[in-house]
Structures are given as C-alpha cells and as structure tokens.
Amino acid sequence: MYRKPKWNREGINWPNRQHSRFIQVGDQKWHLQTIGQGPPLLLLHGTGSSCHTWAGIAPILAAHYTLILPDLPGHGFTQTPPETGQSLPGMARLIRELLTALDLDPFAVVGHSAGAAISAEMTLAGYLRPQAIVAINGAFQPFNGLAALLFPVAAHVLALNPFTIYAVASGAKDTRRIEKLMRSTGSEIPADMLARYRDLFTAPGHVAGTLGMMANWNLAPLVKKMAGLQVPICLLSGSKDAAVAPSSAQAICQTVPQARFINLPGLGHLAHEENPEAVAAAVLSVLAPSAT
Numbered sequence: 001m002y003r004k005p006k007w008n009r010e011g012i013n014w015p016n017r018q019h020s021r022f023i024q025v026g027d028q029k030w031h032l033q034t035i036g037q038g039p040p041l042l043l044l045h046g047t048g049s050s051c052h053t054w055a056g057i058a059p060i061l062a063a064h065y066t067l068i069l070p071d072l073p074g075h076g077f078t079q080t081p082p083e084t085g086q087s088l089p090g091m092a093r094l095i096r097e098l099l100t101a102l103d104l105d106p107f108a109v110v111g112h113s114a115g116a117a118i119s120a121e122m123t124l125a126g127y128l129r130p131q132a133i134v135a136i137n138g139a140f141q142p143f144n145g146l147a148a149l150l151f152p153v154a155a156h157v158l159a160l161n162p163f164t165i166y167a168v169a170s171g172a173k174d175t176r177r178i179e180k181l182m183r184s185t186g187s188e189i190p191a192d193m194l195a196r197y198r199d200l201f202t203a204p205g206h207v208a209g210t211l212g213m214m215a216n217w218n219l220a221p222l223v224k225k226m227a228g229l230q231v232p233i234c235l236l237s238g239s240k241d242a243a244v245a246p247s248s249a250q251a252i253c254q255t256v257p258q259a260r261f262i263n264l265p266g267l268g269h270l271a272h273e274e275n276p277e278a279v280a281a282a283v284l285s286v287l288a289p290s291a292t
Contacts, residue, residue: 002203004079016055031071032069034066040106043058046113047214052196054067073213074212075213092122099127108132116137117138117139120233138252140248141248142218173202179194182197186268226252234286235262237249238268240266264282
C-alpha cells in the first residue's frame with residue numbers, strides 16, 4: 001500500500017480546508033468539500049488533480065450554489081479502489097454511490113478534463129439527471145492510432161512498478177519539475193496551486209492512483225454513446241490548451257445535439273486555475289437558466 005497524502009501534513013494548508021470532511025461509503029473512503037448555499041452543483045476534477053483545483057472558482061460559484069467537491073477515487077485524500085473502480089464506468093458508479101449516501105441529486109455538473117468525461121458517463125448511465133453539463137477543457141476523445149494501443153499499456157506497466165511510482169514521487173520534490181509539468185498543459189498557474197500539486201505528487205499513493213486511472217481509462221465506448229446525450233452540454237475550451245485541443249470540443253459539437261462551444265481566449269488546460277473569475281463568469285452564464 002502506497003502512502004497517500006496525509007491530512008495532518010500535506011493537508012495542513014489545503015484550500016477551503018474548513019469545508020472538508022471524510023466519509024465512508026461501503027469499502028470506499030472519500031475526502032470531499034461542501035461549500036455554499038443554493039441548488040447543489042457537482043464539480044469533478046481531472047486526472048492527477050484533486051478538489052484543490054477549484055480553490056479560485058469555488059468562492060464565486062458558492063455565492064449561488066451548494067458545491068460538492070470530491071477528490072476522485074485514488075486522488076488526493078480519497079482512498080484508491082480496486083482496478084474495477086479506476087475505470088471510467090467504475091468511477092461513475094462510485095461517485096453515484098457517494099451521492100446516494102449524501103442524499104444529493106445535483107441539478108448540474110461541472111467537470112474539468114477527465115472529470116467532464118465522468119460527468120457524461122454518469123448522465124448516460126442514468127446516475128445523474130443534470131439540467132446541464134459544463135465541460136472545462138473536457139477530455140472526451142481517445143488517442144488515435146498506435147498511441148491508443150500503447151498509452152494504456154504503458155500506464156499499466158508504470159502503475160505496477162513500485163520503482164517508477166517512488167521515482168516520480170521523489171522527483172516531484174523538485175518544484176521546477178512540477179512547474180514544467182504544469183506549463184506543458186499551456187497554463188501558467190499561481191505559486192500556491194503549484195505547491196499543492198507538489199504536495200500531491202510527492203505522495204506515492206497519489207501517483208499510483210493517477211497512473212491506475214490512466215491505465216484503466218477507455219474513452220472509446222463513451223465517444224460512441226455521446227450522440228445520445230439528452231441534456232445541454234457546454235464545452236468551455238482554452239485557446240492555449242496544450243493537453244486537449246479546442247478542435248476536440250468543436251468535434252463534439254458536430255455529433256452531440258445539445259452541445260455548444262465557448263472559447264476561453266488566452267487560457268490553457270488549467271483555465272479555471274489561471275483565471276477563476278473569467279471561467280466562473282462563463283459557468284454562471286451557462287447555469288443561470290438551468291437553475292431557475
């Protein structure tokens with residue numbers, strides 16, 4: 001068992017720590033934050049992140065909605081499930097169980113990157129009945145060609161290799177490596193957010209959870225089902241996103257009936273961390289009609 005980030009060590013300076021709690025649902029232990037008042041709004045972060053990613057945008061949205069911010073399975077301070085719970089359908093099922101335990105039925109969901117894919121998967125499976133989905137640089141498209149075959153295999157090998165996991169965790173102690181990783185997404189994020197990613201990636205358990213998710217991720221079935229999505233989905237896309245090209249979001253708009261595209265000029269993959277005010281304004285403009 002790899003060491004997860006510790007709440008009394010890495011979590012000491014966690015954003016919105018006062019709103020955090022831990023909950024056991026079946027065999028799964030969760031860390032989540034609940035902030036604000038109003039209709040419940042579920043926010044799902046992307047691969048390798050945690051609920052800290054919403055630190056800048058949360059206070060703005062919390063003035064209008066009750067935010068539910070879980071750490072995804074295997075990420076942050078949430079327990080890593082067995083392999084079946086690290087796949088896209090598996091994570092969707094686990095989050096449904098969490099919402100059931102909380103007796104919550106979110107009116108809408110905001111997902112960043114892989115969190116957007118989970119949002120769509122949960123909706124198509126009937127686990128969520130949102131009035132709208134907002135995808136921030138949503139990662140809906142699988143890799144093409146040979147990469148589609150090699151990427152999950154490589155991630156699986158890495159996830160099973162303790163040496164690799166500890167090497168990544170050790171390397172993350174060098175802040176310059178974290179800065180380089182974040183810049184590779186096309187984003188320039190604040191120093192306090194970089195520090196939180198460093199806290200996460202120096203914990204081998206978070207690294208293992210991230211690699212486990214990558215190894216078990218398969219978006220091809222979701223892509224085939226997306227045309228059947230019966231709720232409005234708004235795709236916010238950073239023009240400088242180096243991880244998920246804006247053309248990917250535009251392609252979704254060609255096949256999903258109620259999809260629309262909104263450009264976020266000058267922002268990268270972590271757009272909501274770079275400019276929380278601009279992204280929050282876009283989210284609120286999308287959700288305002290749905291909340292009434």
